[in-house]
Amino acid sequence: MNPTETTPAPPEDKLAGLFAALVMQQTNAALMYLGLVPHPQTGKPQQDLEAAELFIDTLAMLEAKTKGNLNHEEQSLLKESLTSLRLTFVQAVTKAGSSPKPQG
Numbered sequence: 001m002n003p004t005e006t007t008p009a010p011p012e013d014k015l016a017g018l019f020a021a022l023v024m025q026q027t028n029a030a031l032m033y034l035g036l037v038p039h040p041q042t043g044k045p046q047q048d049l050e051a052a053e054l055f056i057d058t059l060a061m062l063e064a065k066t067k068g069n070l071n072h073e074e075q076s077l078l079k080e081s082l083t084s085l086r087l088t089f090v091q092a093v094t095k096a097g098s099s100p101k102p103q104g
Contacts, residue, residue: 019074023059027081030055034085034092049093056085 009017031037033055035047059082070078 016071016074019070020077023062023074023077023081026055026059026062027085030059030085031088034088036088047092047096049089049096052085052089052092056082056089059085 028037030052032039033046033048033052035045038044039046059078063078063082066074066078
Protein backbone atom coordinates (compact mmCIF):
# COMPACT_ATOMS: atom_id res chain seq x y z
CA MET A 1 0.00 0.00 0.00
CA ASN A 2 1.17 3.48 -0.83
CA PRO A 3 1.99 5.45 2.37
CA THR A 4 -0.30 8.28 1.24
CA GLU A 5 -3.27 5.95 0.89
CA THR A 6 -5.58 5.47 3.82
CA THR A 7 -7.54 2.39 4.63
CA PRO A 8 -11.27 2.86 4.47
CA ALA A 9 -13.02 3.21 7.79
CA PRO A 10 -14.92 0.15 8.95
CA PRO A 11 -18.65 0.33 8.14
CA GLU A 12 -19.59 0.82 11.82
CA ASP A 13 -17.26 3.84 12.04
CA LYS A 14 -18.83 5.34 8.94
CA LEU A 15 -22.32 4.80 10.35
CA ALA A 16 -21.30 6.33 13.70
CA GLY A 17 -19.98 9.38 11.86
CA LEU A 18 -23.15 9.71 9.82
CA PHE A 19 -25.27 9.36 12.97
CA ALA A 20 -23.30 12.10 14.73
CA ALA A 21 -23.61 14.34 11.65
CA LEU A 22 -27.38 13.81 11.57
CA VAL A 23 -27.76 14.66 15.26
CA MET A 24 -25.63 17.79 14.85
CA GLN A 25 -27.54 18.82 11.71
CA GLN A 26 -30.87 18.57 13.54
CA THR A 27 -29.42 20.31 16.60
CA ASN A 28 -28.04 23.20 14.55
CA ALA A 29 -31.35 23.63 12.74
CA ALA A 30 -33.20 23.76 16.07
CA LEU A 31 -30.70 26.31 17.40
CA MET A 32 -31.18 28.39 14.28
CA TYR A 33 -34.95 28.43 14.73
CA LEU A 34 -34.52 29.24 18.41
CA GLY A 35 -32.73 32.38 17.22
CA LEU A 36 -29.33 31.38 18.59
CA VAL A 37 -27.56 30.71 15.30
CA PRO A 38 -27.83 33.07 12.32
CA HIS A 39 -29.85 31.86 9.35
CA PRO A 40 -27.35 30.84 6.64
CA GLN A 41 -29.11 32.78 3.88
CA THR A 42 -29.71 36.04 5.72
CA GLY A 43 -26.95 35.94 8.31
CA LYS A 44 -29.50 37.20 10.84
CA PRO A 45 -31.07 35.39 13.74
CA GLN A 46 -34.68 34.37 13.33
CA GLN A 47 -37.03 32.70 15.73
CA ASP A 48 -39.65 30.16 14.75
CA LEU A 49 -40.57 28.14 17.81
CA GLU A 50 -42.80 25.73 15.90
CA ALA A 51 -39.97 24.87 13.51
CA ALA A 52 -37.54 24.50 16.44
CA GLU A 53 -39.99 22.20 18.17
CA LEU A 54 -40.23 20.03 15.04
CA PHE A 55 -36.45 19.51 14.98
CA ILE A 56 -36.41 18.74 18.71
CA ASP A 57 -39.29 16.28 18.28
CA THR A 58 -37.42 14.63 15.41
CA LEU A 59 -34.42 14.06 17.68
CA ALA A 60 -36.74 12.68 20.38
CA MET A 61 -38.22 10.28 17.83
CA LEU A 62 -34.71 9.22 16.81
CA GLU A 63 -33.88 8.58 20.47
CA ALA A 64 -37.00 6.44 20.93
CA LYS A 65 -36.53 4.48 17.71
CA THR A 66 -32.84 3.75 18.32
CA LYS A 67 -33.13 2.86 22.02
CA GLY A 68 -30.81 -0.04 22.79
CA ASN A 69 -29.06 0.20 19.42
CA LEU A 70 -26.60 3.03 20.05
CA ASN A 71 -23.11 2.87 21.47
CA HIS A 72 -22.30 4.96 24.53
CA GLU A 73 -20.91 7.92 22.56
CA GLU A 74 -23.92 8.05 20.21
CA GLN A 75 -26.36 7.79 23.10
CA SER A 76 -24.56 10.55 25.02
CA LEU A 77 -24.46 12.88 22.02
CA LEU A 78 -28.18 12.44 21.41
CA LYS A 79 -29.16 12.77 25.07
CA GLU A 80 -26.99 15.85 25.66
CA SER A 81 -28.27 17.52 22.49
CA LEU A 82 -31.89 16.87 23.46
CA THR A 83 -31.43 18.03 27.04
CA SER A 84 -29.77 21.26 25.95
CA LEU A 85 -32.33 21.95 23.22
CA ARG A 86 -35.28 21.26 25.50
CA LEU A 87 -33.98 23.68 28.14
CA THR A 88 -33.25 26.33 25.52
CA PHE A 89 -36.70 25.82 23.99
CA VAL A 90 -38.44 26.32 27.34
CA GLN A 91 -36.41 29.48 27.93
CA ALA A 92 -37.33 30.81 24.47
CA VAL A 93 -41.01 30.07 24.97
CA THR A 94 -40.95 31.72 28.40
CA LYS A 95 -39.16 34.78 27.02
CA ALA A 96 -41.56 35.03 24.08
CA GLY A 97 -44.49 34.78 26.48
CA SER A 98 -46.17 32.17 24.31
CA SER A 99 -46.59 28.48 24.14
CA PRO A 100 -46.21 26.25 21.10
CA LYS A 101 -49.28 24.78 19.52
CA PRO A 102 -50.37 21.55 21.18
CA GLN A 103 -49.61 18.45 19.18
CA GLY A 104 -52.10 15.76 18.62
